[in-house]
Amino acid sequence: MRVVLAAGGTETALIDGISAAGASPALMAHTPPADAEIVAYGEPIAAPVTPVSPSGCPTPAAITRAVREVVGFDLTVLDAGLPEETAAPTVSLEAAPGADSRSAVAVPDAATIYDRAREFGSSLPDDEILVGETIPGGTTTALGVLTALGEPAGVSSSLPTNPLERKRAVVDEALAASGLEAGDCADEPLKAIRRMGDPVQAATMGVAAGALEAGTDVTLAGGTQMATVAALLRRSGVDDELSIATTSFVADEQGGSLGETCFRLNCELTVTDPGFDEADHVAMERYCAGEAKEGVAMGGALSLVPDGKLPAVRERLVTVCDRLGIESSDDDGRLPETSEEPTHGS
Amino acid sequence: MRVVLAAGGTETALIDGISAAGASPALMAHTPPADAEIVAYGEPIAAPVTPVSPSGCPTPAAITRAVREVVGFDLTVLDAGLPEETAAPTVSLEAAPGADSRSAVAVPDAATIYDRAREFGSSLPDDEILVGETIPGGTTTALGVLTALGEPAGVSSSLPTNPLERKRAVVDEALAASGLEAGDCADEPLKAIRRMGDPVQAATMGVAAGALEAGTDVTLAGGTQMATVAALLRRSGVDDELSIATTSFVADEQGGSLGETCFRLNCELTVTDPGFDEADHVAMERYCAGEAKEGVAMGGALSLVPDGKLPAVRERLVTVCDRLGIESSDDDGRLPETSEEPTHGS
Numbered sequence: 001m002r003v004v005l006a007a008g009g010t011e012t013a014l015i016d017g018i019s020a021a022g023a024s025p026a027l028m029a030h031t032p033p034a035d036a037e038i039v040a041y042g043e044p045i046a047a048p049v050t051p052v053s054p055s056g057c058p059t060p061a062a063i064t065r066a067v068r069e070v071v072g073f074d075l076t077v078l079d080a081g082l083p084e085e086t087a088a089p090t091v092s093l094e095a096a097p098g099a100d101s102r103s104a105v106a107v108p109d110a111a112t113i114y115d116r117a118r119e120f121g122s123s124l125p126d127d128e129i130l131v132g133e134t135i136p137g138g139t140t141t142a143l144g145v146l147t148a149l150g151e152p153a154g155v156s157s158s159l160p161t162n163p164l165e166r167k168r169a170v171v172d173e174a175l176a177a178s179g180l181e182a183g184d185c186a187d188e189p190l191k192a193i194r195r196m197g198d199p200v201q202a203a204t205m206g207v208a209a210g211a212l213e214a215g216t217d218v219t220l221a222g223g224t225q226m227a228t229v230a231a232l233l234r235r236s237g238v239d240d241e242l243s244i245a246t247t248s249f250v251a252d253e254q255g256g257s258l259g260e261t262c263f264r265l266n267c268e269l270t271v272t273d274p275g276f277d278e279a280d281h282v283a284m285e286r287y288c289a290g291e292a293k294e295g296v297a298m299g300g301a302l303s304l305v306p307d308g309k310l311p312a313v314r315e316r317l318v319t320v321c322d323r324l325g326i327e328s329s330d331d332d333g334r335l336p337e338t339s340e341e342p343t344h345g346s
Numbered sequence: 347m348r349v350v351l352a353a354g355g356t357e358t359a360l361i362d363g364i365s366a367a368g369a370s371p372a373l374m375a376h377t378p379p380a381d382a383e384i385v386a387y388g389e390p391i392a393a394p395v396t397p398v399s400p401s402g403c404p405t406p407a408a409i410t411r412a413v414r415e416v417v418g419f420d421l422t423v424l425d426a427g428l429p430e431e432t433a434a435p436t437v438s439l440e441a442a443p444g445a446d447s448r449s450a451v452a453v454p455d456a457a458t459i460y461d462r463a464r465e466f467g468s469s470l471p472d473d474e475i476l477v478g479e480t481i482p483g484g485t486t487t488a489l490g491v492l493t494a495l496g497e498p499a500g501v502s503s504s505l506p507t508n509p510l511e512r513k514r515a516v517v518d519e520a521l522a523a524s525g526l527e528a529g530d531c532a533d534e535p536l537k538a539i540r541r542m543g544d545p546v547q548a549a550t551m552g553v554a555a556g557a558l559e560a561g562t563d564v565t566l567a568g569g570t571q572m573a574t575v576a577a578l579l580r581r582s583g584v585d586d587e588l589s590i591a592t593t594s595f596v597a598d599e600q601g602g603s604l605g606e607t608c609f610r611l612n613c614e615l616t617v618t619d620p621g622f623d624e625a626d627h628v629a630m631e632r633y634c635a636g637e638a639k640e641g642v643a644m645g646g647a648l649s650l651v652p653d654g655k656l657p658a659v660r661e662r663l664v665t666v667c668d669r670l671g672i673e674s675s676d677d678d679g680r681l682p683e684t685s686e687e688p689t690h691g692s
Binding site for chain 1: 433
């Protein structure tokens with residue numbers, strides 16, 4: 001089993017209140033490189049940050065890595081416009097980070113990123129792949145793309161309280177800057193990405209399209225961001241079988257709407273509850289409190305865990321968290337000291 | 347367990363009679379990218395060649411991949427001056443391919459490649475790593491470096507009959523062009539690489555030095571090329587424990603001299619015989635006939651195979667060869683049709 005992780009950046013993440021409240025923009029640019037290193041090596045090895053929220057919630061990369069250490073899977077990181085260097089091995093798509101979606105053109109090279117990713121995806125010899133993402137601000141660009149496509153638009157958040165009104169205001173500005181109205185890109189998915197989206201969308205859409213063409217089974221590993229990729233694929237005429245695998249944290253937040261979206265997009269939906277409520281560890285508590293929720297292929301990775309092995313994943317997650325410097329609360333119940341670094345995504 | 351594979355090129359490989367007799371220079375440049383893809387994906391996915399000798403001997407990458415499919419190991423490919431693009435995920439050392447060693451300077455950026463690789467190696471969290479190489483022409487540049495260091499100089503070949511006189515003549519020309527005599531770089535290993543070597547030597551030396559500094563156990567996975575890296579490390583003052591793991595094909599060719607070299611360099615030597623003489627398959631027959639012998643971390647990978655699992659590796663190698671289009675001889679004993687593409691290394 002191979003997980004293809006597209007990693008990149010968009011200046012949309014820098015808009016106040018969109019992503020990882022309290023994180024400094026300079027640190028946020030290191031989140032995708034750090035996420036890639038955590039899944040590749042078990043910890044950041046060159047990236048100067050460990051993406052952990054002020055409350056001690058680690059990036060979903062920690063969970064994806066814990067699953068990798070338990071069940072094992074191959075990893076291919078796509079550089080889909082990384083804003084900073086990573087020491088994880090990458091396949092370059094020669095992509096630049098995306099611009100602020102409130103500019104006229106957010107991803108000038110969307111079509112070439114898509115083409116390169118599609119060629120890569122079609123050349124993979126695997127029987128099945130998971131496709132995931134790491135890009136801060138990604139739910140806002142997802143909302144932008146869904147709106148441009150004219151899809152019913154709901155997206156998740158890495159924050160316990162989804163700043164959805166803020167995101168909608170950004171999308172309205174982005175539409176105006178692009179000279180678009182909602183639904184104007186209904187049949188032009190690459191245009192929707194170019195005007196409103198981010199480079200990781202072009203990469204994940206491309207690799208999925210190419211792999212499907214080559215007869216590889218594709219699971220989109222993620223929540224509302226990857227559901228947006230499913231919408232992009234359907235609008236581009238891809239009618240192959242397609243699955244989405246996400247976490248119970250996204251499914252719980254979205255209520256019935258995620259299932260409706262998957263039904264409408266003719267995607268099989270797999271939701272995995274990692275059972276974090278059974279554990280007494282700050283990292284898992286933060287997920288249960290609604291932080292982070294998904295990202296870095298977390299839900300897809302969890303879907304690979306065989307029956308009965310989830311306790312082993314939770315145990316391993318504690319080891320990974322130790323490595324990342326995230327320790328659980330003391331006996332007196334105080335939360336541990338944590339860094340001020342950003343959590344994943346938005 | 348992680349295998350770090352440094353992949354690059356040198357124009358030295360283009361000298362007539364040095365590497366992969368009969369191979370066209372244009373195709374040889376694709377051997378390291380193809381090797382990296384074979385270990386990463388199981389077959390070349392973007393590289394336009396499968397490195398197979400005219401007689402049907404596959405690149406050692408096929409054996410390394412077969413081991414990977416049986417025992418599993420993490421892979422990190424370093425781009426240490428690839429002459430062509432690869433679709434394998436890579437960590438870039440921003441290295442250019444090496445020039446012909448018969449010019450005054452063979453690797454202008456040897457010191458910066460070494461520094462970058464050392465930083466990478468020192469950041470790896472692994473307890474132990476294997477370090478291997480793929481670079482056609484690598485035994486000739488190894489001979490050049492050994493000569494400049496003043497080390498007793500013997501190197502292997504990917505050809506059944508080692509064109510050692512041809513290599514010595516190249517090294518003599520290279521010394522003259524560099525204004526050096528044998529032994530002139532005895533205490534300047536990076537100068538030896540810069541004047542006489544190749545970028546993959548700087549990368550493997552650097553990653554090994556950095557990893558050893560960080561307390562990681564290092565096994566140099568290869569034969570005379572990696573023994574040359576051991577010599578470079580010793581001459582730079584590295585006195586940590588160091589192992590070399592190679593194949594019985596190299597050990598048989600080198601007779602007692604490989605053991606003597608390892609004794610002199612204070613390196614533990616592990617030799618693995620994959621038992622190819624027990625199999626009836628053209629690929630394994632060609633190794634027994636003295637082709638290829640080693641490369642792409644083959645000997646190191648074989649050293650990871652637990653007792654009793656070598657038959658499984660041989661079985662898996664047949665599957666890998668099928669995938670690469672290398673079929674065994676027909677019932678009437680004729681050799682199968684094979685491509686005209688180059689074998690690995692020199």
